[in-house]
Amino acid sequence: MKLPIFLLGLLLSAISLSAQDPAVAKLEKDIPVLMNEAIIPGLAAALIKDGKLVWTGSYGLSNSSTGKPVTAATVFEAASLSKVVAAYGVLKLVDEGRLNLDQPLTKYLGNNYEVEDERVRLITARMVLSHSGGYPNWRPEGGKLTILFQPGERFRYSGEGFVMLSKVAELITGTEFNTYIKKAVFEPLGMTSSSFNWEPPFDSLLVYRHDWLGKPSRRWEGHGVNAAASLRTTIGDYSKFLIALMDGKGLKPATWQAMFSPQVKVNDSSQVSWGLGVGLENTPTGKYAWHWGDQGDSKCYFTADLEKKNAILYFTNSYNGLSISDEMLKDAIGGQHPAVNWLAYTKFDPAAPALLTDIEKRGAAVALRTYNEKGKGLTEAHINMIGYLLLRQKKVDDAIAVLELNAADFPRSGNVWDSLAEAWMEKGNSALAIEYYQKSLTLDPQNNNAVVQLKKLQGK
Structure with a gap:
């Protein structure tokens, strides 16, 4: 069969790239095996080298019951990778002098955010971005938001803090959060398929979640913005963001430096800490920024070498998506990654x-x-x-x-x-x-x- 010229060109380009970069060859060889062993229906991955996107791959099915394939246009849930985009957008407000990292957020809100604890008046943007504000991850269903410890005292991961911060951003900008992020982040970076809110194209492009047996569970079609978790995006779009993040594009040097400087340790180890909106690893093999996303039957991950500007990013539509993070890191960028052990996701066991x-x-x-x-x-x-x-x-x-x-x-x-x-x-x-x-x-x-x-x- 004779291939169309444009398809032949793409094929030759992929073969050439695989031959040039051992990491690409490893990923292309190992990803289908890892997906099969861990029962991961669909995956999209990207490799960045020297600050440039050198490879993307789309594998498996968007919906295992219909057989719809994953393509470069497939939209995935960014889950908590949403927080990194939200943090970047908020830090642009800091650069503009409209938000002070160390000013209590209640000063901007003009109220106690319906929290019945006076310590809420101590919580700042810096604390929220570094997950040291004292909030739980989410308030109990039907319950009130509480503060678990003195704000700034220690690390505790919290989506609630990012929701509060997004309300502050809306007051500062006078616009809904997704509208602000679209103007401040998506449009400047050319992210044309990303949104914190539901968009009509997602009807046909968004993946379905799958349980740990590979069966479709549901598709998250919720409307409304959640700065901590509701971003939907493509592998190409988020790669653009990740490259800009490593380059410091759109942020003042001092702000970029603060984003990737340890604000709080996540435990007694000195190797894993949190910056402003992003996890950090400080190891003998390098300094890395990282984040994971977990919405049950939808999971994703990235790690970026801040010195070499190399990164691996991948999205899955599977409960088991993070069980392969260690192997993906080894193939793509190597090095030591204590964050994987800290997260402690279980390897898939047949x-x-x-x-x-x-x-x-x-x-x-x-x-x-x-x-x-x-x-x-x-x-x-x-x-x-x-x-x-x-x-x-x-x-x-x-x-x-x-x-x-x-x-x-x-x-x-x-x-x-x-x-x-x-x-x-x-x-x-x-x-x-x-x-x-x-x-x-x-x-x-x-x-x-x-x-x-x-x-x-x-x-x-």
């Missing part, structure tokens, strides 16, 4: 779906007996996933059996007891649900979900 299949066929009692006889081996996270999937299937008794096994194997995990409490609440046993939520809260005093559920159960 034994997990095998156990679920056995439970569905033979029931939990028989399948778990066999699992125990074989010496177990699955992680807390894998067993928890199986329990929740059974709950979704309304197989409550099987779910309880699985989650009770998890509680027996990992008795010091607050999350395990929280999940078991939820299963017993689904079963209608309020007494056990209360007991296990209280146990979860004892092990993890910052478990806001347990607090909310206990109020509901004890109120009954």
